[in-house]
Amino acid sequence: MIVHLRRSITFALICMVFFGFVYAFAGTGVAQLLFKFQANGSLTANGSTLIGQNWTSPKFFHGRPDDSGPYAANAKTHTSGGDNPLLANGVSGQSGATNLGPRSRVLLADTKALVAYWHSMGVNPTPDLVTTSGSGYDPDISPQDALVQIPMVAKATGLSASSLTSLIKSQTHGPQFGFLGASYIDVLQLNEALAKMR
Amino acid sequence: MTFFLTLLALVVTLGLTWRYLGSYMAAVFDGRVHFLAFVERLVYRLLGTNPEQEQTWKRYAGAVVVFSGVSLLFTYAILRLQTWLPMNPQHLGNVGSALSFNTAASFVTNTNWQNYGGETTMSYFSQIGALTVQQFVSPAVGIAVAMVVVRGFARKGSSTIGNFWVDITRCLFYILLPIAFVFGIIFVGEGAVMTLAGTATIHDVLNQVTQTIARGPIAFMEAIKQLGTNGGGFLNANSATTFENPTGFTNFLSIYLLLAIPFALTYTFGKMVGSVRHGVALLSVMVLLFSVWVGFTSYGEHQNNPAVAAAGIHSTVGNTVGKEVRFGDTSSALFGVASTMTSTGSADAAYDSFTPIGGMGLMTGMMLGEVTPGGTGSGLYTLLIYAIIAVFIGGLMIGRTPEYLGKKIQAREVKLAGLAALVMPIVVLVVTAIAVSVAAGRAGPLNAGPHGFSEILYALTSQGNNNGSAFGGLTGNTPFYNIIGAIDMLLGRFAIMIPVLALGGALAAKNVVPESLGTFRTDNGMFVGLTIGVILIIGGLTFFPAVSLGPIVEQLSHGRFF
Numbered sequence: 001m002i003v004h005l006r007r008s009i010t011f012a013l014i015c016m017v018f019f020g021f022v023y024a025f026a027g028t029g030v031a032q033l034l035f036k037f038q039a040n041g042s043l044t045a046n047g048s049t050l051i052g053q054n055w056t057s058p059k060f061f062h063g064r065p066d067d068s069g070p071y072a073a074n075a076k077t078h079t080s081g082g083d084n085p086l087l088a089n090g091v092s093g094q095s096g097a098t099n100l101g102p103r104s105r106v107l108l109a110d111t112k113a114l115v116a117y118w119h120s121m122g123v124n125p126t127p128d129l130v131t132t133s134g135s136g137y138d139p140d141i142s143p144q145d146a147l148v149q150i151p152m153v154a155k156a157t158g159l160s161a162s163s164l165t166s167l168i169k170s171q172t173h174g175p176q177f178g179f180l181g182a183s184y185i186d187v188l189q190l191n192e193a194l195a196k197m198r
Numbered sequence: 199m200t201f202f203l204t205l206l207a208l209v210v211t212l213g214l215t216w217r218y219l220g221s222y223m224a225a226v227f228d229g230r231v232h233f234l235a236f237v238e239r240l241v242y243r244l245l246g247t248n249p250e251q252e253q254t255w256k257r258y259a260g261a262v263v264v265f266s267g268v269s270l271l272f273t274y275a276i277l278r279l280q281t282w283l284p285m286n287p288q289h290l291g292n293v294g295s296a297l298s299f300n301t302a303a304s305f306v307t308n309t310n311w312q313n314y315g316g317e318t319t320m321s322y323f324s325q326i327g328a329l330t331v332q333q334f335v336s337p338a339v340g341i342a343v344a345m346v347v348v349r350g351f352a353r354k355g356s357s358t359i360g361n362f363w364v365d366i367t368r369c370l371f372y373i374l375l376p377i378a379f380v381f382g383i384i385f386v387g388e389g390a391v392m393t394l395a396g397t398a399t400i401h402d403v404l405n406q407v408t409q410t411i412a413r414g415p416i417a418f419m420e421a422i423k424q425l426g427t428n429g430g431g432f433l434n435a436n437s438a439t440t441f442e443n444p445t446g447f448t449n450f451l452s453i454y455l456l457l458a459i460p461f462a463l464t465y466t467f468g469k470m471v472g473s474v475r476h477g478v479a480l481l482s483v484m485v486l487l488f489s490v491w492v493g494f495t496s497y498g499e500h501q502n503n504p505a506v507a508a509a510g511i512h513s514t515v516g517n518t519v520g521k522e523v524r525f526g527d528t529s530s531a532l533f534g535v536a537s538t539m540t541s542t543g544s545a546d547a548a549y550d551s552f553t554p555i556g557g558m559g560l561m562t563g564m565m566l567g568e569v570t571p572g573g574t575g576s577g578l579y580t581l582l583i584y585a586i587i588a589v590f591i592g593g594l595m596i597g598r599t600p601e602y603l604g605k606k607i608q609a610r611e612v613k614l615a616g617l618a619a620l621v622m623p624i625v626v627l628v629v630t631a632i633a634v635s636v637a638a639g640r641a642g643p644l645n646a647g648p649h650g651f652s653e654i655l656y657a658l659t660s661q662g663n664n665n666g667s668a669f670g671g672l673t674g675n676t677p678f679y680n681i682i683g684a685i686d687m688l689l690g691r692f693a694i695m696i697p698v699l700a701l702g703g704a705l706a707a708k709n710v711v712p713e714s715l716g717t718f719r720t721d722n723g724m725f726v727g728l729t730i731g732v733i734l735i736i737g738g739l740t741f742f743p744a745v746s747l748g749p750i751v752e753q754l755s756h757g758r759f760f
Contacts, residue, residue: 004264007245007363011265012272014241016327019334019370024326027382027418031392034383039392041413041441046402050389050440054407064523094315095412095435097520097548099671101649102504102557103752105759107519111509127513131506133522134438134530134547140523142515179203181446182515182526188402195404 049186052137058121058156060194061149063187064128065114066136098132121152140184143172157198167193201496201528208454215458216481220465226372227345227365228470234371241367252358255703258346259696261362262339266306266692269335273302276328277320286321287396293319296680303684305332307691308340308573310423310430310543310666311657311683313674317412317433322394325432330419334378337426337459338369340575343695343702344463347579350705351471351603359706373459378425381455382418389444390417416441424455427573429543429666437533437546438522449525449546453533456542460484460571463578471603475721480581482726487570487733492535495559499531499552505759517556520548531556534667538563541573543666550645550653550669557669558749561656564663565745566737567622573664576691579698581729584736585720586615586701588729592718602720604710611704618697623740625689626662629682630655630744638678644671647760652748657683659741662690 031039042049055062100107111130118125128145146168154161171190175181225231232238242249253261276283277298281291293301297313304311305328316325342365349359386392391413398411416432420442423429429436437443437452461481468477500516507513516527525533530547537544538560549560563570569581586602590612593600600607633639633654642657643650653669660667661683668674674683719725 001260001264004261005268007247007261008265008268010245011241011363011366012268014244015331015335015370016272019375020327020331023334023375023379024330024415024418027379027386028392028394028415030383031386031417035386038389038444039386039417040395041391041393041398041411042389043398043400043411046404047400047407047409048398048411050444051409051411053402053405053409055405057405060405094318095433095439096315097435097438097551097670099548099550099644099669100505100519101550101645101647101652101669101671101752101760102517102519102553103647103649103755103759104505104645107503107505107551108508108759111506111511115509115511125511127503127506127511127515127518128523130509130511131503131519134520134545135433135435135440135522137439138522138524139440142523145523175200176446179200179207180450181524181529182200184524191404 044188046192047188049188050139052139053188055187055191058152060191061141061146061153061187062129063141064133064138065130066132066138095135095137097134097136122155123149123152139186139188141187143168143183143185146185146190153194159197163197167197204450204529204532207450211454212457212461216462216465219458220462220477221469223373223462223466224469226368227466231368231372237371238367242363245363247361247363249361249364252361254357255346255359255699255706258359258362259699262343262695262699263692265362266339269332270302270306273305273328273332274298276324277301280321280324283321283323285323285326285394288321290319290321293324296677297675300680300684303687304666305329305430306336307664307687308336308426308428308541308576309661309664309687309691310428311661311668311687312430312666313680313683315434316431317414322414325419326415329430330422333419333422333426333428333430334370334374335366337428337574338366338374340573341369341459341463342366342575343698344575344578346699346702347582347705348467348470350702351605353706355709356706359702374422374426378418378422381421381425381451384451385417385420385448388448389440390420390448391441392417413441421455423544424452424542425459427456427460427540427542429537431544437544438548443546446524446529449529449533452544452546453536456540456544457536457571459574460540460577463575467578473603473721476603479721479726480578480585483581483729483733484569484571486726487566487730488535488539491539491559491563491570492532495535495556496528496531498555498559499527501553501555503551503553508759517551517553520551522546531559534560535563538665538667539566539568539570539572541568541576541663541665543660545667548670549667550671554749554753557652558745558753560667561652561659561749562737562741562745564659564665565741566733567619568663568665569733576664580618580694583615583618583698584732585729586611587619588725588732589718589720590615591732592725592728596718598716598718601711601717604713605705605708606711611701614697614701614704618694618701619736621693622662622690623736625686625693626659627740627744629662629686630658633658633682636678638676642672642674642676642679644673645760648748648751648755649760652752655744655748658686661686664690
């Protein structure tokens, strides 16, 4: 018993040093050496390409209606304002989904309100545009989600529908290696390209 | 179409892994791999153990329990003290006592149930020094215990079954560490974050939004989280977040990693007992059940979400609620099944928002006892329990003393196997009954109606099976759920592990009976079918009444919302 205890404590310490700190520090070192951009969060001038943002102006394509919370890491510095005009669930500063069940009245009411919101913007919404994501900050929309927003963006910016269609096409990423995952468009990159067109 | 290519790619990569990782693991545990011998020797010297000296099952079990207890205390202490420890750029406070206990029990039992949001609760020191460490150690303990049972079948008349310190050291250094490190690098290359620099603040001039973005040493934790069937992510939304699981490729790699060791261990088993055919039989049990669950869960998720359909939106891309665009419906369902059937419990979508059929797929995947393919090590040893019960039932049918791999399965073995098989259903159903009977338990669910019950049942099934996935709407960070959950997890781990170790010891001591014409074959289709039957009867019948009050009612209540 005492032998077990002595060995257990020694082994727990060895593991903490080796599989905790040596592993994480060596990993960080290699990551920063080989993939500095990705390792630091794919940060570009206007934000991370991997973190969804709040787009409210009709001059831009909107992302999915995720809640306001998950952007911030720190509840104190968190600034509100997600894509969701309803400001649904979520703990500020934390990633997360709404977790509403498939037969939830709240989900039904939220979805109805989102459909009405999109109609008021002159958009006939797709399922992605009226539902929230798993992370609470999905940075992507599907090509179809972007196409249905063309009337809104065209009206607000004066750009032609055909030029917006070709912009969407140029920003579409297919499934990875042709078969892994689904087609998507990074909303931040799409809007940066859109801003250049104006 | 792309989904079928994804499945095909998974079959090919896992097939190769099964064969080659399987035989490599057999070589590691037989002591034929030496490339880190200098590290091994150093560890043994620090521990003061002689690697040649083997333990009886009782000493082995003692080491497992004492080491797990020490790990639990270490983890608890770090969480309770994190304010005063370094590497806390967000100045997070100490974790509360009930939550620390739950989290420590969770990571030590390979469950990784999380009643907290990582980015707003855990300092980098806690994530690295407490949680990532257990993500290496707890699967290694599971694999070591599985090796005891394997040796039980492989050995004749032996009073010892290996040395715990040697098994766990070899597993950690030769298997988990190299694979996790390589995949960690790939995850970073795809976009997963790996930095110690704290949060980043960004101002977007186009839409005037300022964001504070949580970062951390995520990517390498991600690799061992999946490989060790742990499932506890750095961030609250787990693998749904881009910083943990940035692309379709990393999503595929995650699914691959969490299935790799549990499947491959059946080859290791076959190799070590001298009959790969027996390994193939166990693999067939796992693959057949797994495929059925992938089938109907993906089907479920490819349907419309009832609430979204009722709001007038009809989807051709399945249920999009709580799913990420870059993964899509079927890949998210595949991830969900792989994660729940391996006791991993990571999530690339909100399982709470799955359709009733999809959610039932995930929940019942765990209720089968985590054997298809189950967790690292725990999947194999639990499946061997079911195999022993199947042999026993088969033996009763034909009126012969049951044997498995030449070992007579007698009263002691059947009792131990029965005990190990019954612990999980009893624990899960009893704690669920307690939770729905008291106000503190009923206060947990976010959703109303049958889905609220599903959230409670899912949570306690997940913890009792050491899975760790959740219907995330449940508010788990309360004293009631923290403590009952911790008890659920500890019993679900150790009340199975100890009978399993005793079984390994009992089997190792036996001599081998020569095979005769009348021996019940345990490497053919008949045996595979019998074992599947046992799993479905124990898991299916025990939980059917509970499941019918949750997802089944929900599915059948057409047009009603709660």
